[in-house]
Amino acid sequence: MFLALDQVGLRYPGAAGGPAGKAAVDGVSFGLARGQIGVLIGPSGCGKTSLLRSIAGLERLHSGRILIDGEALADAATGLHLAPEARRIGMVFQDYALFPHLSVADNIGFGLRHLAREPRQQRIAEVLDLVGLAHAAKRAPHQLSGGQQQRVALARALAPSPRLLLLDEPFSSLDVDLREHLSQELRGILRASGTTALFVTHDQGEAFAIGDVVGVMQHGRLEQWDESYSVYHRPATRFVADFIGHGVFGSGRIVQGSTDPVVQTALGDLSDAGECALPSAYPGGECEVLLRADDIVHDDDAPVKARIERKIFRGAEFLYTLRLSSGEQLVAHVPSHHDHQVGEWIGIRAHVDHVVTFGRPSPVAAE
Structure with missing residues (x-):
């Protein structure tokens, strides 16, 4: 490495x-x-x-x-x-840290003072071109937008290679x-x-x-x-699973299917082409299964129904917070032309390509 x-x-x-x-x-x-x-x-x-x-x-x-x-x-x-x-090692910070009294070109050349004038100017031109700011070489930082200033900071960090x-x-x-x-x-x-x-x-x-x-x-x-x-x-830990994306942990039980293990859930049996954990992975096969918002599909004909508790409009989609009759909560991305009302019951089904399970936390750990 x-x-x-x-x-x-x-x-x-x-x-x-x-x-x-x-x-x-x-x-x-x-x-x-x-x-x-x-x-x-x-x-x-x-x-x-x-x-x-x-x-x-x-x-x-x-x-x-x-x-x-x-x-x-x-x-x-x-x-x-x-x-x-x-x-x-070069560093780029949140606050840009550009010198306000120097031009864009001089800001970039600040770390190249060990070079002779000609190679220094050549390197400044190269990195300005790389970040798309060749036209702004003589401007002062305050004459640039925030995005342009950040590109200057990036160019300055890249200049010494x-x-x-x-x-x-x-x-x-x-x-x-x-x-x-x-x-x-x-x-x-x-x-x-x-x-x-x-x-x-x-x-x-x-x-x-x-x-x-x-x-x-x-x-x-x-x-x-x-x-x-x-x-x-394939989050490696429960924290990663919880931190990345939108999802919840639903109750499940791993059992041996006809060929591969399956996870029994309130939404039906889930399987993952032999990559699902074995029933022996957890005591009694009892587990929690990660159900992301993109694992839940809105389907009016599905036998499982859920009540909409909250919805957030995101332009192309809604993020629905749903509650099953069993009391379990789910989240789902639903195309925004399916504009259902809070309190309405809709049909849902699981479409899970990657079944991710974790052991159920102990009461002490949960506290």
């Missing part, structure tokens, strides 16, 4: 200079291949920015090690801590439509430049739009590091 993290741990100082407090990053290991784009996602305070700062060299490790292309950048066991400026680019929620201050547009642009720019990158965001749509691989963090730990498709359809 080009970027490799091995059991990385980080703790911030405790109160009043006392012993180190709770771990901000706890035993995180993952890798990025050269040219790959990774994304870290998780709730606020989960440790994703702290992890990024550790890779950049802005924080010292308390355990583990970090390597790029086989070179150790930090190793807690030996005390190695390469200075940030020696790591050849870093081995790795780190991006810490760079679009969080922009409006939703612009963020979606820039997410697609960013992936294209990173691909065109062949840059290996690690991106931090709290936005799932952004994570899936940008990342080749996605990591989900909670309480400083990495719950899953996988391709976007697998993170969504």
